[in-house]
Amino acid sequence: MPLNIVVCIKQIIDPETPMSQFAIDPRTKRQAPGNNPLVISPYDANALEVAIQLKEKQGAKVTAISVGGATTTTALRSALSMGADEAILVNDPFLAGSDQRGIAHALAKTICKAGAYDLILTGCESGDWADRAVPAFLAEELEIGYVGYVTRIEVRDGQVIVRRVVEDGYELIEAKIPFLAAISSDETNTARYAKLRDIMTAAKKMIPVWKAADLGLDPERIGLGAARAAITDVYIPVKESKCEMIEGNTPEEKAATLAAKLRELKLI
Amino acid sequence: MPGTLVLATTKDGRLTRDTLELLAGASRLKEKLAQPVAAAILGTGVGPYVPLLFAHGADQVYRAEHPLLEGYQGDAYVVAIHQICERAQPTVVLLPGDVMGRELGPRLAYRLQAAFVGEFIDFDLDQASGRLQFTRQAYGGKAIAVVQPHVNSVVATAKLRTLEPAAQEEGRTGEEIRIDVALEASQLKTHLIKRVREEATGINLGDAKIVVSGGRGIHGPEGFKLLEDLARVLKGAVGASRAATDAGWVPSSWQIGQTGRNVSPDLYLAFGISGATQHVAGISGSKCIVAVNTDPAAPIFKVAQLGIVEDWKAVATTLIERCRELTGK
Ligand SMILES: Cc1cc2nc3c(=O)[nH]c(=O)nc-3n(C[C@H](O)[C@H](O)[C@H](O)COP(=O)(O)OP(=O)(O)OC[C@H]3O[C@@H](n4cnc5c(N)ncnc54)[C@H](O)[C@@H]3O)c2cc1C
Numbered sequence: 216m217p218l219n220i221v222v223c224i225k226q227i228i229d230p231e232t233p234m235s236q237f238a239i240d241p242r243t244k245r246q247a248p249g250n251n252p253l254v255i256s257p258y259d260a261n262a263l264e265v266a267i268q269l270k271e272k273q274g275a276k277v278t279a280i281s282v283g284g285a286t287t288t289t290a291l292r293s294a295l296s297m298g299a300d301e302a303i304l305v306n307d308p309f310l311a312g313s314d315q316r317g318i319a320h321a322l323a324k325t326i327c328k329a330g331a332y333d334l335i336l337t338g339c340e341s342g343d344w345a346d347r348a349v350p351a352f353l354a355e356e357l358e359i360g361y362v363g364y365v366t367r368i369e370v371r372d373g374q375v376i377v378r379r380v381v382e383d384g385y386e387l388i389e390a391k392i393p394f395l396a397a398i399s400s401d402e403t404n405t406a407r408y409a410k411l412r413d414i415m416t417a418a419k420k421m422i423p424v425w426k427a428a429d430l431g432l433d434p435e436r437i438g439l440g441a442a443r444a445a446i447t448d449v450y451i452p453v454k455e456s457k458c459e460m461i462e463g464n465t466p467e468e469k470a471a472t473l474a475a476k477l478r479e480l481k482l483i
Numbered sequence: 484m485p486g487t488l489v490l491a492t493t494k495d496g497r498l499t500r501d502t503l504e505l506l507a508g509a510s511r512l513k514e515k516l517a518q519p520v521a522a523a524i525l526g527t528g529v530g531p532y533v534p535l536l537f538a539h540g541a542d543q544v545y546r547a548e549h550p551l552l553e554g555y556q557g558d559a560y561v562v563a564i565h566q567i568c569e570r571a572q573p574t575v576v577l578l579p580g581d582v583m584g585r586e587l588g589p590r591l592a593y594r595l596q597a598a599f600v601g602e603f604i605d606f607d608l609d610q611a612s613g614r615l616q617f618t619r620q621a622y623g624g625k626a627i628a629v630v631q632p633h634v635n636s637v638v639a640t641a642k643l644r645t646l647e648p649a650a651q652e653e654g655r656t657g658e659e660i661r662i663d664v665a666l667e668a669s670q671l672k673t674h675l676i677k678r679v680r681e682e683a684t685g686i687n688l689g690d691a692k693i694v695v696s697g698g699r700g701i702h703g704p705e706g707f708k709l710l711e712d713l714a715r716v717l718k719g720a721v722g723a724s725r726a727a728t729d730a731g732w733v734p735s736s737w738q739i740g741q742t743g744r745n746v747s748p749d750l751y752l753a754f755g756i757s758g759a760t761q762h763v764a765g766i767s768g769s770k771c772i773v774a775v776n777t778d779p780a781a782p783i784f785k786v787a788q789l790g791i792v793e794d795w796k797a798v799a800t801t802l803i804e805r806c807r808e809l810t811g812k
């Protein structure tokens with residue numbers, strides 16, 4: 216039996232754009248899009264990669280889902296060109312302003328409507344807010360097992376073995392299917408670039424758009440009114456620091472000066 | 484009774500520094516909101532930690548002893564802490580922003596129907612409304628956001644190495660409350676097979692006084708051997724940027740930054756690291772940052788106190804020699 220894997224992705228403004236391109240829109244109190252590209256939030260792309268590798272290794276159906284606006288179709292299309300089999304967009308103005316619980320509720324209902332699932336993968340944190348809450352809320356809502364900071368997954372005879380990064384090393388953890396893993400990155404799961412042919416095939420695929428009503432979402436849980444916290448302000452902090460540049464004719468000379476300075480400061 | 488509840492953790496027979504940071508936060512909340520500080524301690528044989536928790540600011544300690552709570556397991560911990568919350572009825576629950584807290588915090592918030600605030604760096608009472616509000620980083624450390632819970636119950640994880648740890652006050656005591664946790668092995672959906680430690684010098688990054696760190700500019704795993712030598716001479720720990728861990732040059736657990744560890748050494752030596760905000764997010768508690776980078780325009784020089792524009796390798800090699808001489812090793 217091939218596995219059913221659902222990968223939850225989020226489209227965000229490229230989080231690696233330099234500070235010089237970063238601005239907060241004073242009206243919306245959110246990042247001003249500017250000319251920055253929209254991307255799949257990086258760890259979500261690692262999650263897609265993990266899913267697609269499992270598919271290549273042992274057969275799986277990979278479904279990418281996302282809650283977002285109309286532009287999110289682009290992110291789902293990239294997921295299809297990377298190797299996802301199906302994609303579903305949940306786009307409804309009623310969802311605007313939802314907190315993590317509202318988004319998790321929408322994802323849970325979408326996953327259940329989409330069919331049977333064995334594994335749900337998400338990124339371990341989003342590149343914009345990094346609340347790390349949606350995967351946990353989703354697992355709670357579905358009442359399934361959950362482990363965060365997973366970099367590798369092996370599936371054998373209905374048992375999932377995940378490798379999870381912890382503070383001083385890593386752990387191997389056994390989990391029962393169905394199961395949710397929030398994926399972090401390592402050298403085994405760098406997201407692939409799609410091949411031109413796959414991009415062409417993906418361009419022809421239908422991406423259904425589901426609404427809150429299609430999913431039977433609980434209105435008490437979604438939207439701004441249901442949020443349990445408000446983001447009341449967002450600003451760019453002023454940082455002041457002066458860096459003393461160590462000069463010298465050779466790297467050795469500079470290093471020796473640095474060592475002496477650190478000694479003087481009693482840091483070594 | 485309304486109050487703040489801190490989840491305490493221990494390592495090698497001591498309360499972790501993370502716990503002392505949370506207790507310091509809870510004590511500040513006590514001043515602002517006039518509400519007591521409670522701590523929860525889970526595990527087996529955790530009795531000896533109770534007086535330590537009192538000494539660092541706890542007014543009450545909820546102690547839950549159960550064999551399934553020995554070592555962190557998410558399903559067991561969330562059940563235990565939830566049961567403690569039902570008894571203690573805290574308005575604010577503080578958890579460390581580590582692998583455990585980042586999993587547990589939102590799960591607990593879900594069960595308590597509480598607001599969840601991830602990784603706060605500070606909190607205060609809003610001048611206008613008098614409500615508790617938190618500040619946290621957003622957009623990979625490029626911005627600060629103010630988050631105000633609407634409900635009277637909040638679960639929050641603290642960004643580690645941001646709050647100063649609570650000081651010990653001899654003779655301070657409090658009330659101990661034993662909790663009998665109803666917990667069965669069948670409730671656990673995952674179980675640990677193996678745990679592997681990967682610290683290069685045996686020194687924990689989060690506690691290290693000196694951290695030697697490398698990034699993409701190290702150009703391969705061999706270079707990190709040199710950085711390990713330097714760390715050994717300096718009795719420090721070795722860390723890395725995500726570029727270096729993602730390349731597989733060093734273990735993922737060495738990653739410092741938003742996703743990885745928060746460090747606050749006296750001395751942070753950054754070799755071949757550009758200083759992306761997500762990396763800097765993990766080192767902002769450092770007293771002195773030294774950057775070595777070939778690019779004079781690298782953003783790391785904006786947060787460093789001392790800088791050298793140079794190839795990292797020549798500098799690291801000489802630094803090892805000079806430090807050996809200076810420290811007599
Ligand atoms: C959601 C999210 C979370 C993230 N979390 C983290 C995190 O936790 N930790 C983290 O580190 N990053 C994190 N990142 C990634 C971060 O944005 C950067 O991509 C990363 O920190 C870059 O690593 P680097 O500085 O080693 O590499 P680069 O940015 O490529 O910089 C390499 C530097 O090396 C210098 N260099 C090259 N050769 C030499 C030489 N011979 N000698 C000296 N200098 C040299 C170059 O001038 C350059 O400045 C995250 C990103 C996202 C989107």
